[in-house]
Amino acid sequence: MNNTILKINSLKSKFEEKITCAFSKIELDNYQIAWKNTQDITTKEVKRILENEFDSIDITIPKSKSTYPDIKIENEDGIFAIDIKSNESQKNPWFDMARLDTIFQERINKYDEEWEIVIKYDSETKKFLDVYFLLFREVVGIRDECNGVKYRPYDGKIRPKSWKDFDNNVIYWKTKEEFLIGIKNSLKHRWKKNIEEHLIPKLNIDEKIEFRKLFE
Known part of the structure; x- marks a missing residue:
C-alpha cells in the first residue's frame, strides 16, 4: 500500500484526540459560533498534525467551504483528500458524499485515497459529542x-451510514474492490428503477421495440 495512505491511516487516533480537545476547550456560550466554523477548527488541527508528521507535503485549503476537498494533500505518493462533515446526533447522518454518476471521474480517478472526518454534536445543547x-x-x-x-433515489447522491453503525464500527465496504462493486450495483439499480418507473410507462409499442434494439 502507498506509504502516505499508511501514514495517514496511522494518524487516526491523533486526529480524533486533537479535534476532540479543540472542541472541548470552547466556552459553552460560544458553541453557536463554533459550529459555524467547524471546518476552520478541524482543518487547523489536521493541518498542524500533517505538517508535523510529513517532511515534504503540499496542503491546500480552499477558500470556499463548498469546494471539495476541505483538505487536499499532495506529495510524491500522489493526491489525497480529507473532507469534513458535521451532523446533529438527533438525526442519522444524511450529508452529501458524492454522486453516483460522477464518482469515478470526479473522485476515484482523481484521488489516490480519500478520508472523512465526521463530527457528531447535540443540536439542542450545542455540545460536541x-x-x-x-x-x-x-x-x-x-x-x-x-x-x-x-x-438518495432522485439525484443519486451517495449517503453515509447510521450513527449506530458509526458507534458499533460497522463497515460495509472493507476493501476498495468491494466498494467499486457496491457503486456499480447501485448505478445499475438506480437506472433500472428510473427506467421502470419513469420511462417505460411513457413509451408506446413502437418505441419499446426501438429501445429493445439497444440490447441486441
Whole structure:
C-alpha cells in the first residue's frame, strides 16, 4: 500500500484526540459560533498534525467551504483528500458524499485515497459529542435491496451510514474492490428503477421495440 495512505491511516487516533480537545476547550456560550466554523477548527488541527508528521507535503485549503476537498494533500505518493462533515446526533447522518454518476471521474480517478472526518454534536445543547476519522468508503452506508452503496433515489447522491453503525464500527465496504462493486450495483439499480418507473410507462409499442434494439 502507498506509504502516505499508511501514514495517514496511522494518524487516526491523533486526529480524533486533537479535534476532540479543540472542541472541548470552547466556552459553552460560544458553541453557536463554533459550529459555524467547524471546518476552520478541524482543518487547523489536521493541518498542524500533517505538517508535523510529513517532511515534504503540499496542503491546500480552499477558500470556499463548498469546494471539495476541505483538505487536499499532495506529495510524491500522489493526491489525497480529507473532507469534513458535521451532523446533529438527533438525526442519522444524511450529508452529501458524492454522486453516483460522477464518482469515478470526479473522485476515484482523481484521488489516490480519500478520508472523512465526521463530527457528531447535540443540536439542542450545542455540545460536541464525538469525532470519527475514517476512509471515505468506510463512511458510506448500504442500500440492502441491491447490495450497493446507499444513495438518495432522485439525484443519486451517495449517503453515509447510521450513527449506530458509526458507534458499533460497522463497515460495509472493507476493501476498495468491494466498494467499486457496491457503486456499480447501485448505478445499475438506480437506472433500472428510473427506467421502470419513469420511462417505460411513457413509451408506446413502437418505441419499446426501438429501445429493445439497444440490447441486441
